[in-house]
Amino acid sequence: xxxxxxxPVVLAARDLRKSYGTIEAVRGVSIEIRExxxxxxxxxxxxxxxxxxAMVCGLLAxxxxxxxxxGTPIDVGAVAAKAGIGYVPQELAIYPDLTARENLAFxxxxxxxxxxxxxxxxxxxxxxxxxxxxxxxxxxxxxxGMQRRLNIGIGLLHxxxxxxxDEPTVGVDPQSRNAILESIAALGRxxxxxxxxTHYMExxxxxxxxxxxxxxxxxxxxxxxxxxxxxxGSKDQVRLTITGDAAAAVxxxxxxxxxxxxxxxxxxxxxxxEDARGVLPRLLDTVERAGAIVRGVDVVRPDLEAVFLHLxxxxxxxxxx
Amino acid sequence: xxxxxxxALKDLKQRLRDRSALLVSVVAPLGLALIFSSLxxxxxxxxxxxxxxDLDGGGLARVLRQDVIGSLVEADIAVVTDVxxxxxxxxxxxxxxxxxxxIIPAGFTLAIxxxxxxxxxxxxxxxxxxxxxxxxxxxxxxxxxxVAIQLSVATVANLADxxxxxxxxxxxxxxAAAAPPPIALxxxxxxxxxxxxxxxxxxxMAILFLFFSAQIGLVSLFEERRQGTLxxxxxxxxxxxxxxxxxxxxxxxxxxxxxTILVIATTALIGADWGPPVGVAAMVVGGIVAAIGISSLVVxxxxxxxxxxxxxxxxxxxxxxxxGTFTPTSQAPELMSTLALATPHGWxxxxxxxxxxxxxxxxxxxxxxxxxxxxxxxTGGIGMLRARRLVTPR
Numbered sequence: 001x002x003x004x005x006x007x008p009v010v011l012a013a014r015d016l017r018k019s020y021g022t023i024e025a026v027r028g029v030s031i032e033i034r035e036x037x038x039x040x041x042x043x044x045x046x047x048x049x050x051x052x053x054a055m056v057c058g059l060l061a062x063x064x065x066x067x068x069x070x071g072t073p074i075d076v077g078a079v080a081a082k083a084g085i086g087y088v089p090q091e092l093a094i095y096p097d098l099t100a101r102e103n104l105a106f107x108x109x110x111x112x113x114x115x116x117x118x119x120x121x122x123x124x125x126x127x128x129x130x131x132x133x134x135x136x137x138x139x140x141x142x143x144x145g146m147q148r149r150l151n152i153g154i155g156l157l158h159x160x161x162x163x164x165x166d167e168p169t170v171g172v173d174p175q176s177r178n179a180i181l182e183s184i185a186a187l188g189r190x191x192x193x194x195x196x197x198t199h200y201m202e203x204x205x206x207x208x209x210x211x212x213x214x215x216x217x218x219x220x221x222x223x224x225x226x227x228x229x230x231x232x233g234s235k236d237q238v239r240l241t242i243t244g245d246a247a248a249a250v251x252x253x254x255x256x257x258x259x260x261x262x263x264x265x266x267x268x269x270x271x272x273x274e275d276a277r278g279v280l281p282r283l284l285d286t287v288e289r290a291g292a293i294v295r296g297v298d299v300v301r302p303d304l305e306a307v308f309l310h311l312x313x314x315x316x317x318x319x320x321x
Numbered sequence: 322x323x324x325x326x327x328x329a330l331k332d333l334k335q336r337l338r339d340r341s342a343l344l345v346s347v348v349a350p351l352g353l354a355l356i357f358s359s360l361x362x363x364x365x366x367x368x369x370x371x372x373x374x375d376l377d378g379g380g381l382a383r384v385l386r387q388d389v390i391g392s393l394v395e396a397d398i399a400v401v402t403d404v405x406x407x408x409x410x411x412x413x414x415x416x417x418x419x420x421x422x423x424i425i426p427a428g429f430t431l432a433i434x435x436x437x438x439x440x441x442x443x444x445x446x447x448x449x450x451x452x453x454x455x456x457x458x459x460x461x462x463x464x465x466x467x468v469a470i471q472l473s474v475a476t477v478a479n480l481a482d483x484x485x486x487x488x489x490x491x492x493x494x495x496x497a498a499a500a501p502p503p504i505a506l507x508x509x510x511x512x513x514x515x516x517x518x519x520x521x522x523x524x525x526m527a528i529l530f531l532f533f534s535a536q537i538g539l540v541s542l543f544e545e546r547r548q549g550t551l552x553x554x555x556x557x558x559x560x561x562x563x564x565x566x567x568x569x570x571x572x573x574x575x576x577x578x579x580x581t582i583l584v585i586a587t588t589a590l591i592g593a594d595w596g597p598p599v600g601v602a603a604m605v606v607g608g609i610v611a612a613i614g615i616s617s618l619v620v621x622x623x624x625x626x627x628x629x630x631x632x633x634x635x636x637x638x639x640x641x642x643x644x645g646t647f648t649p650t651s652q653a654p655e656l657m658s659t660l661a662l663a664t665p666h667g668w669x670x671x672x673x674x675x676x677x678x679x680x681x682x683x684x685x686x687x688x689x690x691x692x693x694x695x696x697x698x699x700t701g702g703i704g705m706l707r708a709r710r711l712v713t714p715r
Contacts, residue, residue, distance in 0.1 A: 058556065059555055059556045079560055080558055081558075082556065082557055082558045083557070083558040087556040089549055089552060089553060091549045093552060093553040094548075094549075094550065095331075095548070095550060097339065102334070106327065109327050110324060110327060110558070111557055111558065112558070154553070
């Protein structure tokens with residue numbers, strides 16, 4: 001049993017449900033995260049990730065279900081218990097007319113930090129997010145990546161027990177994104193429990209100890225990456241790069257014997273098959289018959305993207321767009 | 322309370338960096354008070370210049386010149402210059418600078434004493450309607466007195482059944498002239514309870530723009546919601562009511578600072594006389610509470626920062642007009658004076674006026690302070706209840 005698996009449960013969310021009128025945004029989500037564990041909620045836009053996070057941090061009243069932080073119930077009125085949560089919203093939530101230092105100091109004080117402790121934490125976080133050199137500049141003079149890093153820094157300033165990160169790298173340049181992911185990985189190693197939502201498979205694979213695949217307000221499956229891939233059994237993942245009508249090609253190959261599921265992401269077809277070697281000639285022939293031209297063929301090790309395709313019948317990124 | 326203060330301080334820091342807040346809270350009202358006071362300087366009191374050509378020189382002509390026309394000089398309303406001839410009088414009017422000329426004809430006194438008709442000629446200058454009208458009124462009043470004297474003489478002569486001895490006739494004229502008028506006007510010094518123009522414009526612009534600075538706190542909630550910081554605060558260990566309190570505190574502090582600057586600056590720059598400091602402080606606090614309360618109620622109906630700002634501004638301007646911040650209600654129809662008392666602006670101006678004048682004290686302004694506080698607490702209470710939706714997790 002791993003070290004994380006033996007550590008105490010920090011977040012326990014059970015059967016969370018939320019509806020907006022007739023639309024069920026979240027339909028019974030349960031998540032458990034232990035100390036030092038990073039849990040990824042992987043799913044396309046509209047899957048229910050942000051609604052789930054908002055209910056977990058008490059920002060949104062849930063219809064049913066319960067949330068506890070270290071055993072203490074969390075809801076919209078649980079003011080004191082919320083101090084143990086750090087929240088990094090998907091959209092920027094910083095004051096553009098204040099400096100990075102002032103932003104950090106304001107939110108730090110809201111969480112009860114003060115004096116030398118506040119000063120040292122602000123300095124530490126500024127160093128961690130790489131903004132020490134621009135700490136006294138107004139944040140409306142920052143690049144998008146710098147603002148994103150500050151957005152994250154505010155959430156972890158008070159060293160919360162649980163850090164909620166809602167798609168923190170959306171709209172971030174690759175260099176800043178890499179820096180952000182490294183910072184988050186370091187936090188997990190320091191014992192913080194992290195709930196990380198994303199629709200980027202690579203981020204979930206890189207950061208998360210366990211991943212919950214969410215779609216349509218439900219967690220379809222959860223576990224370590226190996227456990228999730230194992231759900232696919234002996235299936236192979238075939239990736240075809242084509243020119244032509246991808247939708248028609250997907251429809252054609254999905255009807256073939258031996259094809260478990262198929263989806264498209266741009267000019268690439270993601271196809272799960274029982275036996276790549278046996279099915280591949282028929283696949284290529286069917287795609288050509290559907291009017292597309294095959295430009296490249298890859299048989300790859302199944303990843304979380306393949307798991308999402310396997311579970312939902314749709315490619316993750318196509319769903320996200 | 323600690324968190325509310327944090328939010329208020331943060332808001333103040335933002336507002337001080339935002340020049341538009343400073344502009345609305347201090348620069349605009351101060352600038353307008355300065356401009357209006359400068360433009361309308363000298364229009365507070367009527368002043369005229371008259372010339373008198375006394376071509377008679379008799380006793381009644383002297384009475385007209387010294388007692389009647391001379392009373393204008395004593396009241397510091399006019400300067401009166403004597404000239405020797407009618408042509409000099411007309412020339413003075415034609416030359417400009419003279420409001421009107423009184424021409425007392427030769428034989429004036431004798432004509433009156435003998436009951437003959439007589440004419441006092443008033444030559445008015447172009448563009449000096451008020452000055453001419455005052456001169457005409459004075460002459461008319463004197464004429465009314467003359468008619469009464471002539472009536473007295475005629476009555477006695479009729480009773481005597483024959484012409485009167487000139488000595489008796491003179492005595493009768495003296496007695497009639499000395500008789501008290503049947504109706505006497507008493508100066509109640511109403512004007513002493515009015516504010517001087519510099520004070521009026523300083524106070525009116527201050528209370529008008531106070532409504533713009535008072536709304537800043539709550540309107541910023543919409544901005545915080547738009548930029549995501551409200552959600553971030555709500556996700557932390559902060560009660561929604563604390564956020565509202567912080568916003569109100571921020572608006573209150575900004576308003577107190579702005580009003581303090583305005584009172585001091587207008588006193589120093591244009592000689593505004595706001596009144597006793599303690600009374601003024603109470604009136605300012607009352608005005609701020611009323612402004613924040615009404616602004617809160619208006620903002621609580623809005624859905625965006627833009628609609629909140631527009632609605633608050635419309636209400637501020639409307640109440641300002643009704644409350645007499647553009648024109649003193651004392652110069653407006655009775656209905657306007659009544660309507661003004663439905664507005665905090667009207668009570669603010671009235672309260673300041675009540676603390677001015679002979680025998681006035683701070684206590685005279687207390688009713689206005691209480692009304693302002695009541696207006697603010699009632700509207701603010703409803704506004705806060707409604708505004709909870711802006712900070713409540715959904």
